[in-house]
Amino acid sequence: MASPTSPPAPRSRSRKPLGKMTDWFRQTLLKQSKKMPVSSESSPNDVSESTSQDSPPAPSCSSVTSPTPTPTHEGTSSSGRWSRDYDVCVCHSEEDLAIAQELVSYLECGAASLRCFLQLRDAAPGGAIVSELCQALSSSHCRVLLITPGFLKDPWCRYQMLQALSEAPGSEGRTIPLLSGLSRAAYPAELRFMYFVDGRGPEGGFRQVQEAVVRYLQTLS
Incomplete structure (x- = not known):
């Protein structure tokens, strides 16, 4: 009679728990690798520094807000003659x-080649008379007062004269009276502290007026 054989070893039972442990260990490693940084030697600060070096620098505030310089007249300074x-x-x-x-x-x-303002030629059409006169005076370096019998009777001329005196009462050379067709006694009392150009002189006093204007403009350069 044959001797009974021993049952085979339960190999399948021992392999199944080992496979489950291997899967669990692999999943644990995957989870830990996801939580770990990219490099153990690099920090978040190093990463940000490397990305900032690769990207172009942002524009500074001065380069954004600084306006384009306004070109001056033929390269001259805007604080001189060309400022007006x-x-x-x-x-x-x-x-x-x-x-x-x-x-x-x-x-x-x-x-x-003086730049002149003549009211009836250069005033803006439709503009208010008072504002136009004041703008003309403030936009000019010098003021020539053509003092005639008509000038003394015109209220707007007297307004311009007083306005010119109030804006620059002590500025020598800016206000130039040109007396024409009047005697010295008719010279306005408001201008008695100023020398006037006599219109009875050579070229009607025009040359003296031009020299006075050029002399004042030279003080601005």
């Missing part, structure tokens, strides 16, 4: 327009 729109403003009465035009033509066509 006109070199001279000619104040005259309406009945003296012909004389004023001759004076302006003389000043503009001369060697200095």
